[in-house]
Amino acid sequence: MTESRPAALLLPVVALVAGMVSLQTGAAFAKSLFPLVGAAGVSALRVGFSALILLAVWRPWRRSLNARDAGWILLYGAALGLMNLLFYMALRTIPLGPAVAIEFAGPLAVALAASRRTADFLWIGLAVLGLWLLLPLGGASDGVGDLDPVGVAYVLGAALAWALYILFGQRAGRAHGGQAVSLGMTTAAVVVAPFGLAEAGSALFAAPVLVSGLAVAIASSALPYSLEMFALRRLDRQSFGVMMSLEPAIAALAALIVLGEHLTALQWFAIACVIAASAGITLGSRRRGRAVPEVGAP
Template sequence: MVSVNVGAAFAKGLFPLVGSAGVTALRVGLAALLLLAFWRPWRRLPGRADALNLLVYGLMLGCMNLTIYAAFARIPIGVAIAIEVTGPLALVLLSSRRPRDVAWVGCAAVGLWLLSPLYGGASSSALDPVGVAWALGAAFCWAMYIVFGKRVSTLEGGHAVAWGMLVASLCAVPVGVAQAGTALFAPSVLAAGLAVAVLSSILPYSLEMGALARLPRRVFGILVSAGPAIGALAGYFVLGERLSGVQWVAIALIIAATAGSAATAGRN
């Protein structure tokens, strides 16, 4: 969680050079090259059904990166991540009718309301509504990423991630090149993009696999729920982003909802 959020903060620092889509192209494109070189998934090609699911999985992965980085460009990182994690929480409500699950989603809804212009507070009115919309788009993409990621999780090793990242790069790289142009290929920018790819993709994915192998799923889910807070701290220390008291309360409510839903999740 520290790696992926510090990587996000570092990536935001590159936005003035190549834009949010340019940084996304670097992160996803370089990560795809590294994953393909490591896993070499072409040695066992997926079947037709798996290929279709991989296509949607990769598209959602690419769109999720494009939309969350677009949100980072307009609103604080911690706020954007807090909005983004409501996508997986929505899956909880759709897959369960237990009162406690509805209560967790309600807790997250209160947090979202505190961040929205509907609340009417000074902190919410200061948020760029376009940035909030991008974060909500990232939430939808994350939910779909989980749905289709589950369908391709039976593929051997990291082949699903490698193929998915390749599709994501085919989605994100043209958008980044269109926004940044030749600036994207400057040696200093490529080096910084490689650092972002390692911090935000390669390293956290590897650590997540090790954590999932050693921790119960609900414990893993509770730990991951701290993402918005870690993102807010990374934004503060790396970029100097300051959040209001109301925004911190909203983030705390969304974290509580995410951790609570993970802690009380059934085995299925």
């Protein structure tokens, strides 16, 4: 008997939600490690262990790589490393949920770069409203505008790095996918490692820290990437992109449960604006058959 479509969709949807929960719970747990080795140290552990896992899985040395593809992979990996480092630096002073929402400015900007429809500009207006409420621009008395400016600068840098990661990744993806991802993550580890070593020193190699770093890498990279790949193969890209737009809300909930980070009602509204804008842009782009980047966090 042929499985009904609702039943067939249930497993990939559950896998995708589980992947997002794993990623953001891993990020929240990573933030709890900052007192031990600092934000740069945790970032180095996450990216370093992720690179080792991907190298073991894909063994990229088995395939030849031309100079042009290698150049794009290096740029892709450098953007990935900076994105991770800057995002973790931002988490030192601002909550996880707003940080993820602000970082979404990167992929949203890329998705809208080729836009020509009025509806898309209405969606970006909604995204701008959400960002305006989150950024420390209006001096709001209810605390929404009280996000640390330095932390916001870091997460805006992470958003720019995410946009570059998408653009470079589209070029790097012309090589074998597994080879590009594993070598890109290795490049990211090389970029981030000096910052982690400078901040944490020998503490980075303490056994409990290494175990925790491995757990962060599995929860924030290996497991969610695997679950997202499973879901993407069974869901159409439109549904996948819309569901990934829920990531800021999942991040805020993970931070509430793991770290006790409470947001104001207006901050939740701002995050909802970013989610709605991301979902709207994804829906409009897929209906017109344009290839736009997914907006799930890497």
